[in-house]
Amino acid sequence: MAPLSSTNPSTTPAEPILYSFKTPDDLSKGLAEFVIKAQDDAITRRNKFTLATSGGSLPKMLSKYLVNRDDNRLRWDKWEIFFCDERLVPLDHEDSNYYLCDREFFSKVPELKRSQIHTIDEKLLDDAEELADAYEKDLVAAFAGKEAVRRPVFDLILLGMGPDGHTCSLFPGHELLAEQHRWVAPIKDSPKPPSNRITFTYPVLNHAHRAAFVLAGEGKQDLLARTLDHPEEGLPASRVRPAPPGDIYYFTDDAASAKAQYPKSEFKL
């Protein structure tokens, strides 16, 4: 197992690291420790922690052991949060990834200021192109002068995986899988509603220090096995392979990993 503090020194992307926990609760505990480790490494490096989060089933699993902790390891004032994808609906709409993350996570952390959370510009909901450009500009501003000027390098990107293998709003067979220039792209024909969305592209996902998929439950078994055992299929999720020195992790429960032949690593920080 690659220790979390290690970097991948080769020029080819590191192989995925699969952690399978007995229960979803164990998964959430491990994930919280992993996030804290990523936070600590980032603060040591740059005195700031940049995190991108997804919607779907992730926010609940993420927040379970991160909020209401009785230790003081979380340095909330150092966090800067973006969304891997967002649906073009108002921020108080129940389809909004921000709304979901706020309900499950942010609202439970009074120390997190609204200004640390980068949401879409609601004034641009009618124009997906402009909205994607505006969100990209937000990224440019946040990462300006940082270690890579040509790409945002997130300390941690947390991802989900839909039943068809999509991640963010990157869907199987969609032309956006080939996008090489834009950091944030509009999608007007998402097969999963709502159809209008914006999404991070691979140039962002594949330059993270750490990216981690988080998935639990029997419903994800076939998909996880296809993603890890048959990367040649090219499912959107299996294309997330951050360039060196980045690493890619899969946090699952035993139900989700039951059909995967891919080797599991022992979880150790």
Ligand SMILES: O=C1O[C@H](COP(=O)(O)O)[C@@H](O)[C@H](O)[C@H]1O
């Ligand atoms: O539509 C979306 O789906 C994916 C996967 O969701 P899950 O419920 O299967 O975990 C999610 O990661 C993405 O942010 C969301 O917009």
